[in-house]
Amino acid sequence: MVSKSQDRDIHEYLAELEDIPGTRVFTAARARKGYWLNQFAMSLMKPENREAWKADERKYLDRWPMTDEQKEAILARDYNRCLDLGGNVYFLAKVFSTDGLSFAEAVSTMTDMSFPEYRDMMMKGGRSAQGNRSIKANLASATAENNKGVN
Amino acid sequence: MARITAGVGSSHVPLLGVAVDQGKTEDEYFGPIFKGYEWTKNWEKEEKPDVIILVYNDHASAFDMKFIPTFAIGCSESYKPADEGWGPRDVPDVEGHPDLAWHIAQSLILDEFDMTIINEMDVDHGLTVPMSMMYGQPEKWPVKVVPLAVNVVTYPVPSGNRCWALGEAIKRAVESFPEDLNVQIWGTGGMSHQLQGPRAGLLNREWDNKFLDLMVGDSDAARYIPHIEYLRETGSEGIEMVMWLIMRGALGKKTKCLHRHYHIPCSNTAIGHIVLEPDN
Numbered sequence: 001m002v003s004k005s006q007d008r009d010i011h012e013y014l015a016e017l018e019d020i021p022g023t024r025v026f027t028a029a030r031a032r033k034g035y036w037l038n039q040f041a042m043s044l045m046k047p048e049n050r051e052a053w054k055a056d057e058r059k060y061l062d063r064w065p066m067t068d069e070q071k072e073a074i075l076a077r078d079y080n081r082c083l084d085l086g087g088n089v090y091f092l093a094k095v096f097s098t099d100g101l102s103f104a105e106a107v108s109t110m111t112d113m114s115f116p117e118y119r120d121m122m123m124k125g126g127r128s129a130q131g132n133r134s135i136k137a138n139l140a141s142a143t144a145e146n147n148k149g150v151n
Numbered sequence: 152m153a154r155i156t157a158g159v160g161s162s163h164v165p166l167l168g169v170a171v172d173q174g175k176t177e178d179e180y181f182g183p184i185f186k187g188y189e190w191t192k193n194w195e196k197e198e199k200p201d202v203i204i205l206v207y208n209d210h211a212s213a214f215d216m217k218f219i220p221t222f223a224i225g226c227s228e229s230y231k232p233a234d235e236g237w238g239p240r241d242v243p244d245v246e247g248h249p250d251l252a253w254h255i256a257q258s259l260i261l262d263e264f265d266m267t268i269i270n271e272m273d274v275d276h277g278l279t280v281p282m283s284m285m286y287g288q289p290e291k292w293p294v295k296v297v298p299l300a301v302n303v304v305t306y307p308v309p310s311g312n313r314c315w316a317l318g319e320a321i322k323r324a325v326e327s328f329p330e331d332l333n334v335q336i337w338g339t340g341g342m343s344h345q346l347q348g349p350r351a352g353l354l355n356r357e358w359d360n361k362f363l364d365l366m367v368g369d370s371d372a373a374r375y376i377p378h379i380e381y382l383r384e385t386g387s388e389g390i391e392m393v394m395w396l397i398m399r400g401a402l403g404k405k406t407k408c409l410h411r412h413y414h415i416p417c418s419n420t421a422i423g424h425i426v427l428e429p430d431n
Contacts, residue, residue, distance in 0.1 A: 016379045017306065022350030023387050027306045035216055042215040045234050080348060089347040089388075090211040090304055097236035103165065104418050107351045118352060122416040126343075126354025133383040 019135050024083040034086020037074070040064040041087070044094040053098065079110050153251065153325045153332035157198065158402045159191070160366060160395040161284060161424035163207060163339040164417045165276040168240055171283045184422055187412030188284045191426055194410070195285050200335040202248045202295045204255070204321060205278055206397045207339045208303045210235070212275035219305050220267035222317060224259070225298035226252040233273035242279050248295040251328055255297065258324035264317055274298060281339045303340070303391050308378065314393045315374035318400020338398030342413075344420030345386025353386040354421050360413060362392060366425055369405040403431040
């Protein structure tokens with residue numbers, strides 16, 4: 001149930017968003033950190049910018065006040081790292097679209113699967129929510145399992 | 152008087168636009184998806200709505216990080232398809248209905264919703280893919296559109312309850328527009344999907360179908376689903392389903408289901424759609 005606004009604690013709300021395994025929710029903190037990374041990616045919506053980017057990626061990146069870490073992550077196409085540094089997938093999509101990658105292929109690079117393995121998983125009904133809902137719940141059940149072994 | 156005659160909930164997967172544009176709608180992969188829309192395509196031909204209030208989210212196309220409106224309404228004469236990084240889709244421009252849009256904007260603001268008014272923008276796959284699913288590839292779209300964009304990207308996104316209430320306010324706004332118009336409201340996007348991180352590829356058939364169940368009848372339980380439940384159960388981008396609640400809220404207390412379809416997978420997502428009629 002939704003709680004009345006006077007009962008809601010914003011810190012609890014934000015903490016819960018960090019409790020999902022393998023997921024970086026695009027919170028204000030990430031949006032702030034990734035502002036220029038996302039604005040750079042957005043610039044690739046213009047054909048002339050795509051050309052300049054393709055001609056010299058490093059030079060094009062140096063036009064933007066991004067951190068060195070962000071630039072390295074983009075050059076390496078390390079999308080998980082980009083997410084950690086405040087990137088959002090809808091913005092990063094401009095980069096992988098410019099590379100000629102489909103959404104599915106680009107997304108698969110963030111998982112521990114190859115693209116054919118990822119595609120196969122999707123054909124079989126996708127990744128299950130089972131065991132993927134909560135970091136805390138997973139830790140608690142792992143601890144319970146371990147304790148069982150001890151007793 | 153204008154009236155809302157029906158609501159449509161539909162996913163808006165970009166790959167479906169590619170399938171339409173490249174003539175792949177009947178192949179083995181896409182066939183079952185497009186078959187599910189056949190009923191709706193035929194029904195739309197009969198219904199001939201004058202205007203669609205099309206609730207969707209912009210995927211970093213018209214809006215970058217400079218401005219992040221929670222609720223925005225398009226009041227323009229027309230909208231061009233956006234270049235999303237691979238050139239604009241070859242689909243007709245979308246014709247707006249500025250008089251109705253401005254009327255709705257005024258009514259919503261007086262109803263205490265802080266709407267952002269948009270006079271110029273391009274529209275991305277979030278809006279054009281559902282149009283293609285319902286109308287195929289016409290020379291000109293047979294309907295006018297009032298785009299209503301919702302921020303479901305940067306947190307916090309609006310609550311389900313707020314979305315439902317916005318739908319209720321849209322119903323009041325439409326019903327106070329003097330012209331005799333057949334208006335539909337579409338809620339687009341959604342069903343389970345996660346496009347990012349090591350958990351990418353999450354699909355949840357059971358939860359999605361429970362959500363579709365909640366669209367039908369007189370229950371308003373869906374408006375109280377918290378963000379965290381969408382995120383845990385349906386993936387990070389499954390949050391788009393809050394946009395269906397604007398559509399559902401605009402149909403009044405009770406709805407009747409005319410058509411329902413669900414399929415897994417389409418690219419990274421589950422795809423679902425539902426056609427509802429107010430039953431009050």
